[in-house]
Amino acid sequence: MTVATPAITVVAAIIRGNDGRICLSRRPDHKHQGGRWEFPGGKVEPGEPLSAALARELEEELGMQAAISSPFMTIAHQYQDLHVTLHFRDVTAWQGEPSGCEGQQVNWFEIPELPALEFPAANRPVVTAITLPDYLAIAPDNLDLEALKAGIGRLDAARIGLYLRQWSEHAALPEILALCREKGVKVWLRASSAAWAEQLSLQGVFALHMPGSVLMDCQGRPDFAGLVSAACHSREALEKAADLGLDMALVSPVEVTASHPDRPPLGWQQAGEWITGLPLACYGLGGVSPADLETARQYGAIGVAGIRAFWPGSAPVPV
Numbered sequence: 136m137t138v139a140t141p142a143i144t145v146v147a148a149i150i151r152g153n154d155g156r157i158c159l160s161r162r163p164d165h166k167h168q169g170g171r172w173e174f175p176g177g178k179v180e181p182g183e184p185l186s187a188a189l190a191r192e193l194e195e196e197l198g199m200q201a202a203i204s205s206p207f208m209t210i211a212h213q214y215q216d217l218h219v220t221l222h223f224r225d226v227t228a229w230q231g232e233p234s235g236c237e238g239q240q241v242n243w244f245e246i247p248e249l250p251a252l253e254f255p256a257a258n259r260p261v262v263t264a265i266t267l268p269d270y271l272a273i274a275p276d277n278l279d280l281e282a283l284k285a286g287i288g289r290l291d292a293a294r295i296g297l298y299l300r301q302w303s304e305h306a307a308l309p310e311i312l313a314l315c316r317e318k319g320v321k322v323w324l325r326a327s328s329a330a331w332a333e334q335l336s337l338q339g340v341f342a343l344h345m346p347g348s349v350l351m352d353c354q355g356r357p358d359f360a361g362l363v364s365a366a367c368h369s370r371e372a373l374e375k376a377a378d379l380g381l382d383m384a385l386v387s388p389v390e391v392t393a394s395h396p397d398r399p400p401l402g403w404q405q406a407g408e409w410i411t412g413l414p415l416a417c418y419g420l421g422g423v424s425p426a427d428l429e430t431a432r433q434y435g436a437i438g439v440a441g442i443r444a445f446w447p448g449s450a451p452v453p454v
């Protein structure tokens with residue numbers, strides 16, 4: 136017999152300082168998930184808008200006022216004793232200096248420090264998502280090596296990652312990865328099979344990306360030290376990616392694309408219904424551009440991806 140556990144809705148803040156650091160607090164020992172670092176926040180009251188709930192919690196817990204927030208990611212998680220729906224929101228403007236009004240420890244951390252901290256189990260996907268770029272550029276097919284290298288040189292590495300769809304078996308791959316490392320560009324590399332992914336020991340690959348067919352054949356999370364993503368065109372594929380414990384998904388096609396004009400698009404509404412709550416950092420792909428980031432966030436994706444609108448052909452992409 137399964138016993139229903141209580142279910143709560145929580146809103147939590149990703150407080151981003153001007154210097155790029157993130158403000159976290161430590162949960163008091165006696166509370167649920169006590170002693171772990173958390174994104175400050177708390178329970179949403181019935182009928183309360185999420186933004187108002189977050190502003191209230193931040194005033195109560197950290198003494199900061201008029202915090203303006205926007206959606207980043209929603210995760211539903213079943214603890215042994217509690218079901219939580221966590222709405223994580225970005226906070227970039229506020230008044231007052233955050234401090235521990237309830238006696239809790241408060242600290243600012245650099246983003247690369249976050250994955251090593253101890254968080255509640257539900258937080259793993261949002262911590263990963265915070266380390267990811269907002270945009271993912273897919274290198275166009277059939278580029279020659281010089282054009283690829285020139286484009287890499289023009290990528291704004293702080294905001295755009297690079298998916299190499301055609302270069303996994305190319306002799307110049309080590310050279311390309313070395314260039315990306317030098318430029319600080321995070322690289323997603325196509326996994327041609329799950330077995331291939333497991334044999335991979337390339338330096339400097341940030342993430343493995345599995346096409347939909349590879350995901351369907353995959354029996355477990357590939358044994359790869361970096362992050363793993365998958366192409367998902369259905370709710371079932373997203374659930375499989377989540378069940379395998381993957382980190383990310385490229386969800387497509389969100390809109391009609393020039394390359395597949397006959398393929399019916401999902402639309403953001405449908406994509407959002409599939410994505411919201413899953414423990415995966417999702418990028419919307421297909422007929423989208425960098426200007427769609429805010430829309431993507433409204434519907435539960437953390438970023439947007441594509442070829443034409445993202446790849447810097449002869450000039451940097453404005454983001």
Ligand SMILES: Nc1nc2c([nH]c(=O)n2[C@@H]2O[C@H](COP(=O)(O)OP(=O)(O)OP(=O)(O)O)[C@@H](O)[C@H]2O)c(=O)[nH]1
Nearest residue numbers: 145147166167168173174175176177178219255257258
């Ligand atoms: N604030 C916050 N809560 C989280 C995070 N991750 C996570 O699983 N939770 C869970 O979500 C719930 C949040 O409730 P809370 O204890 O902060 O609620 P609250 O501020 O309203 O406190 P109160 O019940 O003492 O009034 C807890 O069960 C907590 O374990 C997180 O990053 N931030």
Ligand SMILES: [Mg+2]
Nearest residue numbers: 175176177178
């Ligand atoms: Mg709280």
